[in-house]
Amino acid sequence: MSSNARKDIGLRVEVIEQPDDVYRAFDPVSKAFGHQAQDGLWIAMNPGWDTMEGKQAGANRMVSRWRATTKDDRGNPNLIFLKATLPSPDQADRVIAGFAIWVQASAVPGRGDPPVENLKESMNVEALFPENEPEQRYVCQAIGSLHGRRNQVIKEKAIESTPAVMILDLCAVDPAYQRKGIAAALVQWGLDEAKRRGIPECITEASAMGRHVYAKLGFKPEGSEIEYKVDAEFADRERPSNLFMRTGGTASNILDVGRVVMTGTSQVRP
Template structure:
């Protein structure tokens, strides 16, 4: 029997034009469905036209600044998952997205990871900027540490699932698994890189089914100032394909 998953195409984004709808999907998943407190802090106004335009522009800026590794492969790959568009027979509709990033502290093997949010903090209330910075410092702590640990490995890099989401209207159809599997396959092509991710409570089940494991330390503990202790913080756990 043919399922909707059989009609899903997963491929790298090649045009910045896709980011308008991709940001819409991210907003529906992280903003409306998960109500991710940190994502909404970094994307104020995500529900209105101006906020969505900025979000798409930020993705396009990152897309246009992607560096390559020593083999000429992009360090960051933006993926889109599409299904046939029921409204236009000849077109396909973007229903999911993922960002995979090769990380390394060795030149030529990937981007060095950092908890510095940089331009993402521009225009934010100073208090909200501090909150976001402290949360991400904890969230990405193991990502950075693991990349450092791999500096003497061969190859000295990891392949990070930086983001993955599916339009809530198209979830539970195996689309997320296809976006993740693409990265696992690509990691093998890049020399057998270990894959890691920071998994939300909503997505971790799918990742575990595909071979990701936790380190036995439980969810990320957010080290934040007292003023932020009571703030809602998204549950995440660091997962990796080796242990």
């Protein structure tokens, strides 16, 4: 066994096909972004995330997004929710230890989800923060800054022979299961899927925790840290460090993630 090989831990990466799994996936996401990273932007987007009511609301929003999945002109879903599961010693169901969202995006109709132009509407901030205009404005400004370069790249791709890009929109691993190759497996699945679809480049906004994993898989930083352009009244708020990264047209990098079982292409889910 090579020094880079990992012990077989029974890891599986699969496309989510049932809403129950989306609900369950909110738990590792909240543990990673809320409890561990204390990501100020994720917390702002998920009010009450550490309460039963807030967790249910956050999970409901994830399910609504999943249900609204569109398809490209070849029948591929433009939105892919992935689960990484491990055997559970205490129960019959496998544990969802990690979760990722991949998006196929394009400014050309039929080739992917278009870049978001109206954040207020797409994020439904009026429902998220009723009668709270400052909070609505803040999250729109912060997310707009975070995804600024992403949207530029989507538009730049419109003139290329393959006018689409694959986006790693979110990747989270329960802190109890980190350092087992789970994040790498979730990312590798998307790289392989991009190659299968003939999409030459993948992009992401990388957190301080995730960027070293992405770099090992072929992502390279573009520019410096993402600058959040928000009104002066929000200047003192905590916001996460993020770095725009892209594969530069190569989606075939392979990493030994330890006998992980990769099942199902994105065509599995209707």
